[in-house]
Amino acid sequence: MTSVKILAVSLVIAVSAGAAEARTPINQEAHINDTLRQGFIADAIADNCPTMRPRKLRALNELTKLRDYALKQGYTRKEVTAFVESKTEKKRGKAEAAAWLKKAGAEPGKTQAYCAVGEAEIAKKSLIGYLLRSTR
Template sequence: MKRFTLTLAALAIAAPAYALVPINEEPVIVETLLQGFIGDAIDDNCPTLEARKLRALSELTKLRDYALKQGYSASEVRAFVTSKEEKAKGKAIAAERLKERGAEPGNPDAYCAIGEEEIAKDSLIGQLLRSTK
């Protein structure tokens, strides 16, 4: 009985280590979606770059699979990616990051320069964009 109690106590202490953070705080998920929001903003504001929609869909599928492997349920994932509040928050953060790099609405050259830089770096943002020049 003592061994059982010790084992139970050890499991109780270890259990929080296995607890998932809320999906909207999981770093890989949040950062990957943010890269998509940045790419989308560049697509919206730069006339010579466009989104690679099939690539974006592929990345979303990979991200969904990652989330499921981490232990999030399909309904948690779906609720997160369809949340208007989370989408607005992501777009606001993306706009802030772009602003820090000199891009603001009404300045397409800045968005284009950032997009071309990301394409050259072969970053996820760059992989989500294609030049139409």
């Protein structure tokens, strides 16, 4: 191998290693976390409002798209699986969703507030609303 080829291979390896090190940890990647948070919010609304139902196939489709996004960002399948299955990360996501809902006026014991937030999100055509179906 010529010295130019060795240098080129070394440069590719160095750049690849640097890019991997510079990547944001998956539990801090904004798009991934925002999307999951919206899913947790939709779940909480469906769990607390008798006139809201989760759209499970849509949720599954969104998770598949999110997984593909994560893989394109350079995260490994192992990293994605560990993140999604982490009890700590689920707890964090649910806490963030609860805080968002509380700010919107929906908290445990306020069934109609959950319903109102769900209806508003459906009307806004947000991801939260996309993941819900109203039975009103």
